[in-house]
Amino acid sequence: YIQIKKINMFYSKLGLTTIKENPSDAEIISHQLMLRAGLIRKLSAGLYTWMPIGLRVLRKVENIVREEMNNAGAQEILMPAVQPSSLWEESGRWNEYGSLLLRIKDRHNRDYCFGPTHEEVITDIARKELRSHKQLPLNFYQIQTKFRDEIRPRFGVMRAREFLMKDAYSFHLDQDSLEQGYNLMHKTYSKAFERMGLEFRVVDADSGEIGGNRSQEFHVIADSGEDAIAYCDEENYAANIELTPTLKSQTKTIKSKQRKEKKHTPNTKDIASLCKLLKVEPKDTVKTLLLKGEKKPIAVVLRGDHQLNIIKAAKISGISLPVTMADEKEIKKSTGYDFGYIGPIDLGLKIYYDHAVSEMPSLICGANEKDYHFVDANFSDDLGNPDTIDLRNAEVGDPSPNGKGKLSIARGIEVGHIFQLGTKYSQALKASVQDDSGKDVPLSMGCYGIGISRIVAAAIEQNHDESGIIWPENIAPFKVIIIPINMHKSKKVETAASDLYEFLKNQNIEVLFDDRKIRPGIQFADAELIGIPIRIVISEKGITNNQIEFRSRISQDSEMLSREEVIKRIIS
Numbered sequence: 197y198i199q200i201k202k203i204n205m206f207y208s209k210l211g212l213t214t215i216k217e218n219p220s221d222a223e224i225i226s227h228q229l230m231l232r233a234g235l236i237r238k239l240s241a242g243l244y245t246w247m248p249i250g251l252r253v254l255r256k257v258e259n260i261v262r263e264e265m266n267n268a269g270a271q272e273i274l275m276p277a278v279q280p281s282s283l284w285e286e287s288g289r290w291n292e293y294g295s296l297l298l299r300i301k302d303r304h305n306r307d308y309c310f311g312p313t314h315e316e317v318i319t320d321i322a323r324k325e326l327r328s329h330k331q332l333p334l335n336f337y338q339i340q341t342k343f344r345d346e347i348r349p350r351f352g353v354m355r356a357r358e359f360l361m362k363d364a365y366s367f368h369l370d371q372d373s374l375e376q377g378y379n380l381m382h383k384t385y386s387k388a389f390e391r392m393g394l395e396f397r398v399v400d401a402d403s404g405e406i407g408g409n410r411s412q413e414f415h416v417i418a419d420s421g422e423d424a425i426a427y428c429d430e431e432n433y434a435a436n437i438e439l440t441p442t443l444k445s446q447t448k449t450i451k452s453k454q455r456k457e458k459k460h461t462p463n464t465k466d467i468a469s470l471c472k473l474l475k476v477e478p479k480d481t482v483k484t485l486l487l488k489g490e491k492k493p494i495a496v497v498l499r500g501d502h503q504l505n506i507i508k509a510a511k512i513s514g515i516s517l518p519v520t521m522a523d524e525k526e527i528k529k530s531t532g533y534d535f536g537y538i539g540p541i542d543l544g545l546k547i548y549y550d551h552a553v554s555e556m557p558s559l560i561c562g563a564n565e566k567d568y569h570f571v572d573a574n575f576s577d578d579l580g581n582p583d584t585i586d587l588r589n590a591e592v593g594d595p596s597p598n599g600k601g602k603l604s605i606a607r608g609i610e611v612g613h614i615f616q617l618g619t620k621y622s623q624a625l626k627a628s629v630q631d632d633s634g635k636d637v638p639l640s641m642g643c644y645g646i647g648i649s650r651i652v653a654a655a656i657e658q659n660h661d662e663s664g665i666i667w668p669e670n671i672a673p674f675k676v677i678i679i680p681i682n683m684h685k686s687k688k689v690e691t692a693a694s695d696l697y698e699f700l701k702n703q704n705i706e707v708l709f710d711d712r713k714i715r716p717g718i719q720f721a722d723a724e725l726i727g728i729p730i731r732i733v734i735s736e737k738g739i740t741n742n743q744i745e746f747r748s749r750i751s752q753d754s755e756m757l758s759r760e761e762v763i764k765r766i767i768s
């Protein structure tokens with residue numbers, strides 16, 4: 197792989213322009229800093245060029261992942277980015293994968309896609325190459341560009357359309373071996389993220405359209421993360437909120453003695469305006485959402501302050517996938533009622549209730565009549581005491597699914613995902629091996645992804661201050677930046693700086709030499725923005741006193757040291 201050491205690195209040759217102001221289209225800090233520090237440049241929506249410094253970081257991340265995969269005995273391969281539709285038809289995903297899949301045609305009008313992932317291609321390899329259980333277990337991986345036509349590419353390389361992924365696929369004779377391979381990847385990922393200096397959490401996850409059984413995600417903890425993670429340290433529980441169950445309360449609800457009453461509530465199509473008018477809290481109300489169903493819409497009823505969990509809703513039988521709200525027209529057509537005042541009483545559609553609704557002493561709901569709501573309705577008397585299911589997102593303070601502690605919630609950036617696929621792809625594509633009795637058995641498979649390019653952004657989300665990026669040492673583009681002050685005016689400064697630069701370079705230290713003829717203030721600001729861990733400043737005055745300034749990006753402490761001491765600190 198790319199040799200990043202012992203090459204000359206002069207700032208003036210980087211073609212780098214840093215930007216002082218925050219670019220207006222960058223919403224999160226890592227995107228702002230990546231643009232400001234010149235790590236990436238945008239070509240078009242979700243498409244980015246990696247500029248020299250950015251690419252060095254990307255390669256560092258890539259190489260840590262590669263080393264850890266190699267340590268785990270996985271074999272690196274490289275599959276084509278472009279894949280024929282026929283394979284995707286065999287797995288059934290040509291239709292299933294939807295608009296994320298970039299479909300392309302060749303000159304013969306044949307269908308291809310730009311690979312968003314490679315389960316089909318690797319399974320094709322396996323069915324052609326593997327014959328006997330004696331060849332197993334095996335793990336193949338690649339580090340390669342993927343394309344997903346994301347509906348909302350955003351946050352720069354965090355959610356891009358073209359991005360770099362490490363994807364690995366393991367093959368086993370049976371579930372036991374698959375579990376071993378899966379656990380090994382779990383360890384390998386943890387090791388890789390630790391080496392990158394990232395604070396992360398492993399959480400139980402939904403398997404999404406990849407399919408299969410067990411799956412876990414690796415999340416870098418950051419406030420800007422798109423995912424919510426529910427965890428309970430007391431019980432060692434952590435799961436993506438998508439998957440976190442909410443429990444039915446064991447304590448009996450004491451129902452209110454009031455009787456249901458219809459109230460005139462003009463202009464209260466949403467919960468906020470209803471609560472304002474009735475002087476109640478959202479938790480006193482219920483919302484009735486109509487989701488598109490295969491035939492008619494399906495109603496789900498949740499407490500007004502709770503959030504519908506889409507993954508849980510997707511498991512309702514007869515629901516249309518992906519889960520979508522019915523629109524006003526459909527609502528009118530299937531119920532005859534007006535949007536905004538829909539409620540469960542006499543709705544005339546199949547209704548699913550969330551557990552929490554049954555725990556409300558009384559409830560406020562739409563009366564299925566424009567400008568009217570019921571107040572003091574009762575779950576057993578007015579709704580008929582129906583069965584309830586788990587439909588909502590877990591919230592802070594909910595009991596942990598294991599029953600003892602309480603849940604906390606953090607935001608995370610998904611940087612890795614490991615799956616036990618089982619035989620989903622091997623059965624669809626007929627990839628089998630002979631076991632020791634000579635019988636054909638479908639291969640058990642695991643798949644394991646790491647978002648290499650997303651990690652660069654995630655690392656910045658976790659490591660920055662108001663002046664710029666603070667790279668964890670193992671993924672920093674350079675270890676040291678040397679800033680000679682007014683070098684063009686002082687031969688002494690130039691000689692001292694060049695000597696130190698050559699010396700460090702020959703010691704295999706990655707060092708950037710700021711040879712620009714500009715004001716020191718700009719040099720300092722750029723060094724902080726780019727986030728190089730160690731800054732060395734060489735000035736005329738310092739040299740005269742045999743001293744060099746040493747400054748750590750993390751601690752921000754400057755010290756005047758001898759050349760020997762500086763070298764010792766850098767090399768240690």
Ligand code: ATP
Nearest residue numbers: 353354355356359361610611612613645646647650
């Ligand atoms: P997400 O939920 O963020 O859309 P995913 O679950 O669809 O991701 P996987 O199929 O698990 O993604 O892909 C493996 C890894 O690739 C993810 O864990 C993530 O780090 C990275 N990744 C996925 N989509 C993108 C993207 N659009 N841009 C950058 N990295 C991505």
Ligand code: MG
Nearest residue numbers: 413610612613
């Ligand atoms: Mg994923």
